[in-house]
Amino acid sequence: MTESVIEDRQPTAAILVIGDEILSGRTQEGNAHFLAGVLTEIGVALRQIRCIPDDKDTIIAAVRELSAQMDYVFTSGGIGPTHDDITADAVAAAFGARIGVRDDAKRILLDYYGPENLNEARLRMARIPDGAELIRNPVSHAPGFILRNVHVMAGVPKIFQAMVEGLRGALAGGKPTLSHSFQAYIVEGAVAAPLREIDARHPDVSFGVYPYYRLEGGPGCTIVARSTHPADLAAAAQDVKALLDDLDVRVVIETKPR
């Protein structure tokens, strides 16, 4: 019994987004949203997304805290060639690891830029902590790295996404979280009470209700049931469907688990 409970457990994760441009409102963050979808697919429970500035002490403290709390940490941003790219040094410092230009990373950059274009600034991108494993960058070649449970990746969305796709197969996940949702033109306040009862009847299913407005159709909400147990999820979805039928509400979009 205990063993199957342990197998059921999803590994936990946090995403640490590093960059002043997010906090100033200049850039809308999208990497966390992309990775959140991938983690859900492979059965990793994302427990926190945190955006922090390009400040070494702040990065060190956050890496230590989240690395101790979670099975996986993923960082985005701050590994380019400019002076504000301090993530690699901060992650090394968080674990007391030595960092310097590493031959394997330098070779990748030499192959890509050629010796004549590999200036001092670009060579900064070959600074990798001792003991870290490289993460391949098929877009612009400067690698990310994995140190302990921390996965250090680029902030440029195209590069971040390519790095995640490369990592995907190597990340151990638990049972994936499945979801079943109903979008309907009923206001949140009208389904709240019966939904609370349905929630109480299905301890292994969690429910979320997300209101929306449409110019045509008016206010409505999407009811989402989530679970790692397909049979429990199906039973819960049936109860929600019966509730909406009882209330004589037409379901506009039903999205079943894939």
Add this chain to the structure above:
Amino acid sequence: MTESVIEDRQPTAAILVIGDEILSGRTQEGNAHFLAGVLTEIGVALRQIRCIPDDKDTIIAAVRELSAQMDYVFTSGGIGPTHDDITADAVAAAFGARIGVRDDAKRILLDYYGPENLNEARLRMARIPDGAELIRNPVSHAPGFILRNVHVMAGVPKIFQAMVEGLRGALAGGKPTLSHSFQAYIVEGAVAAPLREIDARHPDVSFGVYPYYRLEGGPGCTIVARSTHPADLAAAAQDVKALLDDLDVRVVIETKPR
């Protein structure tokens, strides 16, 4: 001298986004990005954005931690009528405040829904901690609230934005952060070294470099200088402009501080 330094200091802030739907990748968060822009405009330094699940203990711990660290905390999400809306109770619990249906909030909901439609679920939205000040909701009327330095707001973007606009005048800011940016078709690695020197010459200005790719035009980057000191910023921008001229790089878009 000391006084002007204190006046110069920007108040600090954190945004706490509450909702399983963000962490599952279902919903792309946009409220933090909106509020980040407003805070920059009014001279409040946003130091962290944190997204967490609909879990009471997690919310309580995050509210306590961020409220102690920052001048302002802003929360988004979890104040609707359904069973997963637990933010108000969690924020009250974080400060040991009593919470219940409050007459002032109930009156607002009665006026809006009418007594016949104010069911038990909707009445949950009148649960406001003792001592909290209400935040007006011109969209769907259920109010947010301010308890100590924590501003509790709705997650629905239209409502969140309306609440922020209503609060804006009441938030004390410091000197606003101004920015001056140059978008040019030059790769990051080519400006990194000279920019490090410019950065060293302007201690009150921070610089960020953000690479991009365009199908036409190829790779380029945007160099952003930020400061609360207009004269220092202008001097720094002049140095960046001179650097780009020296490198014979045409500036595609220059955005001067407003």
